Amino acid sequence: MFRIVEARFLGPEIKLFRIEAPAIARRQKPGQFVIVRVYEAGERIPLTIADADARAGTITIIVQGVGKTTRLLNRKEAGDFVLDVVGPLGKPSEIARYGTAVVIGGGVGTAIAHPTARALKEAGNYVVVILGARSRQYVILEDEMRRISDELYVTTDDGSQGQRGLVTDALRQMLESGRRVDYVLAIGPIPMMAAVAELTRPYGIKTVVSVNPIMVDGTGMCGGCRVQVGQENKFACVDGPEFDAHLVNFRLLATRNSMYREFEQRALAEFERAARTEPPAAGHECRMLALARALESEGSRP
């Protein structure tokens, strides 16, 4: 059992958790992830380590409630427990002094990009951060990213914050203005990462993405997370999750990620129905449900 010591919402259905996991906190490096199982009948889901405090023995994960398991997790509060947390898994990010490094975080992908961006800064890079989100309320970790970057731009689909448009618009402007870019890290939804890859390809800029395939064990024993990278079959959990963006087959990745969509939608619908009819139990549950309902009526499902 792993105790949650801090839990707070950063945005609609986007929640930060600090969890006691000393062994993981001590060893983790930027780019690595954990596998979490919330409760006995739960599934195992991968979540990137957004931060860690070795002295306090805690790791931070940021969860976007998009399905049953993540919504269930998002109802947890400080003092609650998650059943299993295992890690650190995957290869750490390749940190080097590239020169000018552009780090692009799309939505909750910002949480994954943050530790790597910080490491890039510490390694002496000039770090430009581009944060993209649907609208202002979904922009997360802006202050944290500002602190570790030399320049920071925000784009929103609806223009409610920063530049109206997509992260690729901001990147394109940089490239077209003739600025030298030596390295790009893009983490976010698959179409966003694919678009960044296409944008940097003609410039020959080293571009890295962190892929998010479906995983089960996260230790290389099943190959459920296999990704086509160039001509090779890679397991994202042990060979990745970061890969050369110009070699990743994003179309296959997107198709494989849709494999259980019907099942997932049914599970979420049942969970939401149960959550609505469930009588309020403990005090914090009431607040949670109220919040969940409020968010839903806003129509703000991410």
Next chain:
Amino acid sequence: MKLPRQKMPEQEPEERRQNFAEVNLGLDEALARREALRCLECASPRCTQGCPVGVKVREFIQLVLEGDYLGAAAKIREDNVLPAITGRVCPQEHQCEGSCILGRRGEPVGIGYLERFVADYERAHGGPALPAPAPPTGKRVAIVGSGPAGLSAAGDLVRLGHEVVVLEALHEIGGVLVYGIPEFRLPKEIVRQEVENLKRMGVEFRTNVVVGKTVTLDELLGEEGFDAVFVATGAGLPVFLNIPGEHLCGVYSANEFLTRVNLMKAYRDDYDEPVFDCRGRDVVVIGGGNTAMDAVRTALRLGAATATIVYRRSEAEMPARLEEVKHAREEGVRFQFLTSPVEFLDDGRGWLEGLRCVRMALGEPDASGRRRPVPVPGSEFVIPARMAVIAVGNRGNPLVQSTTPDLETTPEGYIKADPVTLKTSKRGVFAGGDIVTGGATVILAMGAGRRAARAIDEYLRTGVW
């Protein structure tokens, strides 16, 4: 009077292919005594030699005859810490029963059935009387991996008075016993009980620890204060075919399919893990070993319209246990022998719709002594399938080796260890089971665990490497 081998009562095929309950129902006392009567009580029993852990078969069968079932179980436990498991999953036809003298003229004694009977009897009657451990030695041993090799080493080492901590990457203890072998062959409750027994004997289990990631071998031997480490991480790395279409939705490794169903209980509605919806669909499993049989029978139980084994050699070469092949056939599994897939076919939306296969003919014997299958030109044909499971073997998982540069490995990625002492190239580190030999059997892994325990004990007592 010549007694025939007693039949194991089992669920009817039509009924059992609808459920995940155990197929074999076990012998009752009367059947067990009748079967025990068949033992000739050989003066130098070959059955014990045929058993990889040397169970004293004649002695325990004698105790069954006397009606002392608990005594029989205790006799087995002297050499085998997991009798309820081995009695169910051992390929006895190649081991104890394969060596039984009765097998020369007729059918061998049902040693596996009897072992299972006494272990089940013992469990139903309050569990085993656990042996008292030796006085504490003050030495600490870490065991990496909680599969059969790790569990058997843990049982032996704790009895010798050492402090034993088993580290497991998954959230449940048992390795292939919990993620690989299905409930209908090995109920998970039995694994849990055997693990409980080891806990009662003093073995400490830590789940969610990936050695090589959460902690390294050097840290275990250093700051974590262990005097020796036994690496028993198994052969959990799936082999793919590397043919076109392997990325299609609906194509699984057997490890993934079985882990979803067995460990994550995807076959139950009250668990969250999804798995391919087999209902009414055609399923093909590629391979001829026990893993392939487990996968194909699992697919049937998940409601597959057809479940077909595609195997590149002929029936005679299939490595699966005879009993599993028989059970699979009774349940309606189809077999395509001398057939090899060359491509997974796309339905146009990224999902599997069939396998293009080629017929094979048997050529000259290969390194394994089996006749090598060679493709028959112009024999390609298509088997329709919405789901395919690849069960053509596993290799060693490299996580431990990759962070332990001074641990020597073979070109295939297995850990090099002395066949007798199981010592590796790294002082204080022993290795055994599938991570050394490649995918083998539960009982062979247990045998390796026993040898490791003896060698580790000697090292801890003498300090001689």
